[in-house]
Amino acid sequence: MWDEFDLIATHxxxxxxxxxxxxxxxxxxxxxxxxxxxxxALTLDTITSGVHYLPDDxxxxxxxxxxxxxxxxxxxxxxxxxxxxxxxxFARELDGAWVARFAEGLGRDQETYGIELLGGxxxxxxxxxxxxxxxxxxxxxxSALRRSGARVGDWVYVSGTIGxxxxxxxACRGELSGxxxxxxxxxxxxxxxxxxxxxxxxxxxxxxxTAAVDVSDGLVADLxxxxxxxxxxxxxxxxxxPLSSASRRxxxxxxxxxxxxxxxxxxxxxxxxASPEHDSEVRAAxxxxxxxxxxxxxxxxxxxxxxxxxxxxxLSVDGMGWRHH
Amino acid sequence: MWDEFDLIATHxxxxxxxxxxxxxxxxxxxxxxxxxxxxxALTLDTITSGVHYLPDDxxxxxxxxxxxxxxxxxxxxxxxxxxxxxxxxFARELDGAWVARFAEGLGRDQETYGIELLGGxxxxxxxxxxxxxxxxxxxxxxSALRRSGARVGDWVYVSGTIGxxxxxxxACRGELSGxxxxxxxxxxxxxxxxxxxxxxxxxxxxxxxTAAVDVSDGLVADLxxxxxxxxxxxxxxxxxxPLSSASRRxxxxxxxxxxxxxxxxxxxxxxxxASPEHDSEVRAAxxxxxxxxxxxxxxxxxxxxxxxxxxxxxLSVDGMGWRHH
Numbered sequence: 200m201w202d203e204f205d206l207i208a209t210h211x212x213x214x215x216x217x218x219x220x221x222x223x224x225x226x227x228x229x230x231x232x233x234x235x236x237x238x239x240a241l242t243l244d245t246i247t248s249g250v251h252y253l254p255d256d257x258x259x260x261x262x263x264x265x266x267x268x269x270x271x272x273x274x275x276x277x278x279x280x281x282x283x284x285x286x287x288x289f290a291r292e293l294d295g296a297w298v299a300r301f302a303e304g305l306g307r308d309q310e311t312y313g314i315e316l317l318g319g320x321x322x323x324x325x326x327x328x329x330x331x332x333x334x335x336x337x338x339x340x341x342s343a344l345r346r347s348g349a350r351v352g353d354w355v356y357v358s359g360t361i362g363x364x365x366x367x368x369x370a371c372r373g374e375l376s377g378x379x380x381x382x383x384x385x386x387x388x389x390x391x392x393x394x395x396x397x398x399x400x401x402x403x404x405x406x407x408x409t410a411a412v413d414v415s416d417g418l419v420a421d422l423x424x425x426x427x428x429x430x431x432x433x434x435x436x437x438x439x440x441p442l443s444s445a446s447r448r449x450x451x452x453x454x455x456x457x458x459x460x461x462x463x464x465x466x467x468x469x470x471x472x473a474s475p476e477h478d479s480e481v482r483a484a485x486x487x488x489x490x491x492x493x494x495x496x497x498x499x500x501x502x503x504x505x506x507x508x509x510x511x512x513x514l515s516v517d518g519m520g521w522r523h524h
Numbered sequence: 525m526w527d528e529f530d531l532i533a534t535h536x537x538x539x540x541x542x543x544x545x546x547x548x549x550x551x552x553x554x555x556x557x558x559x560x561x562x563x564x565a566l567t568l569d570t571i572t573s574g575v576h577y578l579p580d581d582x583x584x585x586x587x588x589x590x591x592x593x594x595x596x597x598x599x600x601x602x603x604x605x606x607x608x609x610x611x612x613x614f615a616r617e618l619d620g621a622w623v624a625r626f627a628e629g630l631g632r633d634q635e636t637y638g639i640e641l642l643g644g645x646x647x648x649x650x651x652x653x654x655x656x657x658x659x660x661x662x663x664x665x666x667s668a669l670r671r672s673g674a675r676v677g678d679w680v681y682v683s684g685t686i687g688x689x690x691x692x693x694x695a696c697r698g699e700l701s702g703x704x705x706x707x708x709x710x711x712x713x714x715x716x717x718x719x720x721x722x723x724x725x726x727x728x729x730x731x732x733x734t735a736a737v738d739v740s741d742g743l744v745a746d747l748x749x750x751x752x753x754x755x756x757x758x759x760x761x762x763x764x765x766p767l768s769s770a771s772r773r774x775x776x777x778x779x780x781x782x783x784x785x786x787x788x789x790x791x792x793x794x795x796x797x798a799s800p801e802h803d804s805e806v807r808a809a810x811x812x813x814x815x816x817x818x819x820x821x822x823x824x825x826x827x828x829x830x831x832x833x834x835x836x837x838x839l840s841v842d843g844m845g846w847r848h849h
Contacts (some may be wrong), residue, residue, distance in 0.1 A: 224644075225753055226671050227600040227738055228567035228661070233558040242553035243658065245645045275552040286570040286656045320570050326651025331611045333568065333658050336553070346551050393578040413552055430551055 201295055203321045209295075210302035211285070211319060218315035220282065229284065229318035231335065238343060239281075240336040242272035252390075254373060256298050259304030260390045261330070261370060266308040268415065269334035270394035271467040274510035275413040277344040278336030279401025280396060282317040286331040288324035312396065344403050344471070348389040349429035353472040355496040356481065360443040361418050363388035365463020366455055375454055379446035388443075397488035399469055406414050407481050411471035417462040422470055422496075422504045429472075432501025433474035437461070438509045441493040461506075472498055526620055527800035528646045535627035536610070536644060537700065543640035545607065554643035555610065558658065563668060564606075565661040567597035568714075573615060573652035578696060583622050583682055584629030584667075584820050585715045586655070587647020591633040594659035594790040600738040601726025603661030604670040605721060607642040611656040613649035637721065669728050669796070674735040674754035678797040680821040681806065683720050685768040688713035691780055700779055706770035713768075717792035722813035724794055730804050736796035742787040745793055748819075749830045754797075757826025762786070763834045766818040786831075 207224060215221035220231045222357055224263065242263065246415070248254050272489030273280050285305075289298065309315060317335065333378045334461065343507050370382040394413075402408035412425045426433045440461065442450070473481050485492040486492050499505075506514040527795045532549060545556045558564055569590065573579050577586050591608065598605050610630075614623065634640060642660065643705035677844040688843050692714025694700045695707040719738075729734035737750045743765065765786065768773070798806050803819070809815040824830075 203616040211711070217583070224669070227597040228565040228659075230601070230663075230668050231564045231566060232665065233562075233564060237558075239564070239661070240553040241556060241559060241609060241643060241658075243609050243611055243643065243645055245652075245654075245656065247613055247647065247649055247654070249650055250647065256540075276555070278553070284566060284568050284658060288570050288654050289571055318566060318568065320656075322570055322572065322575065323573055324576055324651070326572075326649070326654075327611050329570075329649065329654035331568075331570065331645075331649075331656040333566075333609060334553075336567070340554075340557065342553050343553075345547070378644065420760055424550070438635075440758050445549055466759045469844070500831055 200232065206298055206321050210298050211316060212317040214302060214305055214309060216358045218282065219316060221315065221317050222354055224318060224333065229255060231317065234337045236340050237337045238340055240276045240338060241276040241333065242269055243331060243333040244268045244330060245331040255302040255477055256390060258300035259307065262301045262304030263278045263308050263391055265330055266496065267331045267392040268467060269332050270312060270396055271392060271415065273334055273336035273347055274394045274396045274399035275344060275469060276338060278397045279333060279339045279400060280312050280314045280336045284317050284333040284337050285319040285320065287321045288329040290328045291323050293327065293328065296321045305344065338403065342403060343400065343424025344408050344411040346410055346412050346425045346428035349425060349431050349472040349498045351431055351500045353409050353496050353498040354475050354478065355435065355472050355498060356439065356470055356487055356492045357414065357418065357470045357495050358398055358467050358490050358492050359468040360446065361466055362446050363443050364465035365459055366446055375449060377449055377452060381448055384445045389465060394467055395469045395490055398485055398490045401484040401488050402471060405480060405484055406483060407473050407477050409473060410469040410508050411469055413466055414466040414468045414470050416422045417459050417464040418466065418470065419504055421469065426503055432499040433496055433504045434499050435496035435504055435506045437506050437514060439493055439495045441491065527650050531623055531646050535623050536641060539627060539630055539634060543607065543642060545655060546640065546642050549643060553644035556642065559662045561665050562662045563600050564665060565601045565603040565668060566658065567594055568656060568658040569593050570654060570656040572654050581715060584632065587626045587629030588703050588716055590655055590657045591630065592717045592719045593674050593792060595637060595805045596717060596738040598659055598661035599719045599721045599724035600669060600736045600794060601663060602724045603663045604725060605637050605639045606660045606662055607640045608660065609642050609658040610644040613654040614628055615653040616648050616650065618653065635737045645848050660749035663728065665731055667728060669733050669736040669754035670723065671737050671750045673734055673752060674756050674797040674823045676756055676823055676825045678734050678802050678823040679803065679819050680758055680797050680823060681817045682739065682743065682766065682793055682795045682796065682815050683723055683815050684793040685766045685771065686739065686793065687769050687771050687785025687788055688704050688790055691771055698742065700774060702774060702777060706773055708788065714790060718783055719792055720794045720815055723815045725811055726809040726813050727796060730805060730809055732802050733796040734798060736794055739791040739793045739795050740789055741792065742789040743795065744786050744829055750795065751828055756823040758821055758829045760829055760831045761825050762839060764818055764820045764833050766816065803811040824829035
């Protein structure tokens with residue numbers, strides 16, 4: 200059985216080494232000096248073993264996913280990530296090697312995203328591990344992207360590809376057959392999200408997006424959140440939703456439906472709205488951020504999200520597949 | 525089985541109603557505008573059922589304890605509490621009524637401490653509940669109390685009384701016999717800490733404390749943390765450590781030792797150091813904050829914490845009781 204003070208000293212204190220705010224993890228709280236005239240964006244996510252990740256997932260990937268799902272929330276606001284606090288209630292049966300690999304994953308993403316560990320808490324959990332990360336980001340005062348700014352006539356965009364993670368979960372579990380390289384790509388998309396931090400910041404800095412949300416609950420659900428928050432409707436063209444070639448090949452086998460991809464969640468892409476007159480700037484910003492984007496629909500004066508097929512016919516998701524009205 | 529969106533809408537969204545920063549809990553992150561020229565103090569604590577609280581503890585008390593252990597960390601830095609984020613990984617078997625009472629406790633302490641819910645995450649836990657709270661406080665730039673400022677010759681003070689919570693845990697568990705009123709008082713001291721927010725702020729605003737720590741791990745251990753951070757030693761007079769009359773009566777029965785009280789933890793009092801020349805101002809600040817304080821020792825050029833009895837003889841804690849050197 201490990202000791203929490205040992206774990207902190209060995210694995211977590213080094214992650215806070217370069218942070219003035221963390222006070223060496225040795226004080227009662229972290230002390231963060233916020234950027235002048237800025238707002239702080241604060242978000243948290245909790246993942247539990249057996250629910251949000253698989254118990255035998257690689258520990259470094261679990262750590263990186265925990266970091267990245269939170270950075271995806273910051274990305275949706277166009278915030279610059281500053282640092283994070285971490286609560287690790289580790290299942291008692293985990294050993295020091297597991298924790299070491301977990302900390303390795305954190306260290307890797309600290310480098311990737313320029314963030315630092317600000318503070319935390321480590322305890323032994325008499326049950327499955329329960330891991331909570333709080334990400335702190337900065338945006339200039341009153342400039343954060345919100346879900347609520349979409350205007351009728353705006354175009355709707357999404358970054359990357361949708362549905363890979365939903366298939367990836369099944370691929371990781373060994374529930375899909377097919378090309379091994381495809382399955383590995385999909386499993387990796389489930390385990391290692393790519394938060395669109397640079398894209399979110401560019402859209403905010405250039406004043407391009409009128410509203411944004413990160414796609415975590417599923418594309419349809421998250422567009423619905425954006426529509427509700429903005430008091431608008433969204434018409435989405437199913438055929439324009441970007442899919443990876445790996446996903447397309449799995450779809451072709453009949454092992455999955457488009458509906459499962461559009462509602463599966465865990466994509467951690469950005470969905471956002473922008474005025475059509477800014478289309479070329481939006482595309483340039485995405486290119487500069489190294490992210491593909493696709494226009495998937497438009498904002499209407501309706502309610503909720505309506506999907507259309509190639510012929511313009513309305514589709515709905517009933518949880519099992521596509522159904523024509 | 526409850527639904528997380530229902531729980532949030534019913535129980536948690538109302539707690540964020542008055543908060544501009546929380547964005548109605550409907551955006552990707554909270555957006556906090558920090559006070560001008562201030563630092564933010566960020567702290568978190570995780571409590572799990574069966575480890576940090578008893579499964580049949582009243583849910584409102586569990587919520588309040590979770591709030592208060594974090595506010596105690598802010599108090600130790602002299603910070604003004606602003607708000608909190610909350611992750612509730614609730615055991616699946618908890619029902620809506622349990623969560624309603626938990627939220628009631630949060631609401632009560634929001635009023636008591638003038639804080640608001642900024643954001644959160646609610647999930648179902650396949651195991652014991654795992655609850656994490658992150659408290660956010662504000663201090664003027666570079667003015668927070670730290671553990672590291674104690675100077676040789678300073679006096680050492682502690683607020684309130686020490687050891688009640690350690691006995692209170694045993695009282696709550698039915699492991700102590702004695703006067704019913706005493707046992708109820710002690711159990712309440714375990715369940716409902718009184719974070720010394722006003723005292724911490726006064727000590728910081730008036731520039732009185734040179735170092736401070738909250739007593740959560742046990743008085744001896746936390747004074748040790750302060751001594752280590754400050755690079756000093758502390759001599760502590762055992763007879764001057766303030767005890768409640770309820771604790772004294774339990775001690776008289778022989779069911780507990782002084783050592784257990786001094787090392788038990790969960791006190792959530794403030795221990796701090798100040799120059800002897802400020803003694804009367806320190807006492808006036810405590811009186812204004814409505815908190816008793818006691819001088820329990822002095823800062824030396826030694827190391828660690830040394831305890832002395834009434835005759836000035838050195839004592840040590842071996843975990844079982846007192847032992848003379």
